[in-house]
Amino acid sequence: MAFAPVWLEDPSSLRHDTGAHPEQAARMVAIERELSARDWLGFERVTSPAVDRDVLEAVHPEAYVDTIERVCLTGGGYLDLDTVVSPASFEAALHGSGGAVRLVDLLLDGAAPYVFTAHRPPGHHATRDRAMGFCLFNHVAVAAQYAIDRRGLERVMILDWDVHHGNGTNDIFHDSDQVLYVSIHQSPLYPGTGPASDVGSGRGRGYTVNLPVKPGSDDGVFCSLVDRVAVPLARAFAPQLVLISAGYDAHREDPLGECRMTEAGYAAMTRAMRSVCRTLEAPLGCVLEGGYALGALAGSVAATLAALQEPLAADAAGDGADGAAPSVVAAALERLAEWWPELAA
Ligand SMILES: [Zn+2]
DSSP states (O other), X not given: OOOOOEEEEOTHHHHOOOSSSSSOTHHHHHHHHHHHHTGGGGOEEEEOXXXXXXXXXXXXXXXXXXXXXXXXXXXXXXXXXXXXXXXXXXHHHHHHHHHHXXXXXXXXXXXXXXXXXXXXXXXXXXXXXXXXXXXXXXXXXXXXXXXXXXTOOSOEEEEEOSSSOOHHHHHHTTTOSSEEEEEEEESSOTTOOOOTTOOOOGGGTTSEEEEEEOTXXXXXXXXXXXXXXXXXXXXXXXXXXXXXXXXXXXXXTOSSOOOBBOHHHHHHHHHHHHHHHHHHTOOEEEEEOOXXXXXXXXXXXXXXXXHHHSOOOSSOXXXXXXXXXXXXXXXXXXXXXXXXXGGGO
């Protein structure tokens, strides 16, 4: 196997024009500048294709896709208070979902050990039929559905560490026991969803795991939740693919969140997930979500790539495994024991 890790991107991300807006093309420029200064950390840059419409429409109804296309191609405008589109936004969003699908293929085909797909607009707030929170199509959800429908997987885990709750992903897989959705997010914060009590519905009960954290939460809180909740959940669920909804707006410099993470924390969470994925022989891919402090975003993406590339220690539990667990961990483990008795031990 040719075995360089892959970075997926497309110039359409730069043409999604949001005007004076935190979700701006400068985000991609900042990431590119940082990574190119570091020789892309060994990642091979590959252009993402546009998603096939039928793959996209396994998540988003045709009428919704048509509406987004029409609004964009007739000049764009605001879809809600936060979400603005330009004529090129539809194409950018198609490539965002296409990148996430290509990520799945590269990983499942054994063509790359790790893949990071970086596009705008982001995706995790988009529900099946509603654009919101800067998002049009839910790329990570399209990728997970594709892995199940087209690649025959039965269990996909999504870890969402964006500071905002991924309400779209939460809702799309709410009644599914094939997608384990785990979200660490600040509460209270936009969009106001994702209480710990939302555990999914129907056969999906227990497969939606919401881990809200207080404003001010730092590397210790996030890494503890990954090490002591997300990693044990992965062991119990045994996913055949792990996707990270990788937003970087829990960084202490981010203007939209009030958490206090650092680059080291993102590296530690990456290391912990990489370690459990190795044990489970599950491929791991990252899909960019938010992150609005340009320097912090670029540095944190680089920290993630570096953590995917560095030699992995035999036991690479993240930094949060040391010391006392925050109370959110104990509360989560107690709550989850109803569906995941393995976590009680
Ligand atoms: Zn966010």
